[in-house]
Every structure is written in structure tokens, then in C-alpha cells.
Amino acid sequence: xxxxxxxxxxxxxxxxxxxxxxxxxxxxxxxxxxxxxxxxxxxxxxxxxxxxxxxxxxxxxxxxxxxxxxxxxxxxxxxxxxxxxxxxxxxxxxxxxxxxxxxxxxxxxxxxxxxxxxxxxxxxxxxxxxxxxxxxxxxxxxxxxxxxxxxxxxxxxxxxxxxxxxxxxxxxxxxxxxxxxxxxxxxxxxxxxxxxxxxxxxxxxxxxxxxxxxxxxxxxxxxxxxxxxxxxxxxxxxxxxxxxxxxxxxxxxxxxxxxxxxxxxxxxxxxxxxxxxxxxx
Numbered sequence: 001x002x003x004x005x006x007x008x009x010x011x012x013x014x015x016x017x018x019x020x021x022x023x024x025x026x027x028x029x030x031x032x033x034x035x036x037x038x039x040x041x042x043x044x045x046x047x048x049x050x051x052x053x054x055x056x057x058x059x060x061x062x063x064x065x066x067x068x069x070x071x072x073x074x075x076x077x078x079x080x081x082x083x084x085x086x087x088x089x090x091x092x093x094x095x096x097x098x099x100x101x102x103x104x105x106x107x108x109x110x111x112x113x114x115x116x117x118x119x120x121x122x123x124x125x126x127x128x129x130x131x132x133x134x135x136x137x138x139x140x141x142x143x144x145x146x147x148x149x150x151x152x153x154x155x156x157x158x159x160x161x162x163x164x165x166x167x168x169x170x171x172x173x174x175x176x177x178x179x180x181x182x183x184x185x186x187x188x189x190x191x192x193x194x195x196x197x198x199x200x201x202x203x204x205x206x207x208x209x210x211x212x213x214x215x216x217x218x219x220x221x222x223x224x225x226x227x228x229x230x231x232x233x234x235x236x237x238x239x240x241x242x243x244x245x246x247x248x249x250x251x252x253x254x255x256x257x258x259x260x261x262x263x264x265x266x267x268x269x270x271x272x273x274x275x276x277x278x279x280x281x
Contacts, residue, residue: 026142036177061128
């Protein structure tokens, strides 16, 4: 496994694979890897000849007061984990390598689907994601790119700009990886205290309870209120509890497949999760 820190070095490492027309899979990450990230690499290995994983904490997707400076940088540990699952190349550029020394004058904004959910409480976040992922797609030029469904809205945003901008990559969503108690795996789980970690699975439990209630005929609005009440009682500060169609369009009645979304803070740690619920007529 190679580690490249420059765009030129990565291009040189991929030259032979391109010449041999080998398929290239790509997993963009911000490092501090967990089993959810490693699952993405495993899926990429099934489908692709060569797998590239980027490790880059992207400053332009962090808002004011968010945890850019304190976000864990664990490259050595991440490298060992990636070697164990068969990653071929790590791309770990600096901020200057990615953005240069001159001000960036170009932005990428995906309208509509970024206006609410996490977009409402994290203004500019998805613009930052769209810019860095577009840049990484242009640098790596993969055939396939793999993203976790925990960040469902992010995945929708990426699929949208890939389609709108005719970027020649197939975007593949991989199901949420969870701890045994149901908590969605996230690098930010490491910020939780021991007591908070015991409370955190309440998010998933409330979503699974909501699924049962919906399929038992309870109204969607009542079920969403029930999730909020359960989380608030457990000690969360709820950002949002929402239901959407799979394409993220609003929905008020449970008469088709939907996705339930939760974002809530436990102490200073913001956790997100979602659950896809099938409509059974």
C-alpha cells in the first residue's frame, strides 16, 4: 500500500492502472476511521481493481464554532486499518495541496435539497462538501465512488451534482454500519462521555419504534412527535426530526416508502441518523 501526499504523486501511482484500463474505486474520508469507513473499502474491493482512500479534513465544510481544529487526525492508525482491508493507495494531501495559496473563487451550490435538514443548521456545509468532492473526483478520476448512507443528505447532494455536472463516476451508497447496541458509527462518537455513550443508542431505538408505529397505522405527525419526546426525555437537544421521500422531498402522510431523519446533540456532540421505512399497503 502506498501513501501519496501530492496530486502529482497520486497521478503517478495510478498511471499503470489507467494504462491497463483497470477499474478504480474511491472512498473519500476525513480520517479517524471506524468500521463504517472500512466497510466502504471492502465494498470497493469487491467491485474494483484498485482502491484509493483519501484522508483529508476539509476546512471549508466546517462552520464557525465547529470542530475543525479539534477533529482527530490519526493517519498512522488509519493506515494500519486500511492496509488490513486491502486499500491500495492512501491520498493524504495538505490543505495547501488541495486549495493552493491563492483565494478560491469558485463555489458549487446544490439548491433545494440542501436548504433544510442539516443544511439549515450548518449553512455552507454542503457547498464545502460539493467543492472538495468535485476536486477529489477530478484528482482521482475513479470509476466508482463509495459513500455511507448515514450521511443520507450528503449522498443525495453528491449524486445530484454528479448528474448535473456530468461527472463520469458511479456513486454507490453503502448501508449504515452500527455498533451492537444500534448506534450509527461515526468519528464523532469518540467525543461522547461514557454516560453519553450509553444514552446515544436511544436515537436508533426511537427510529425502530417509529417504524413499528407507522406500520401499525399511527399517523406520521404523531410518530415524529413521539421521537422528539423520547429523545428530549433521554437528555438530547433535538435539532430536527423529519420524514422525507427517498428523494428528500417533503411528505406528510405515510403512504409510500419514506426516510426518517434525526439530528440531535448530546452534550456538545451532534449525532445524526436515519432509517428507511417501507410502506406496506
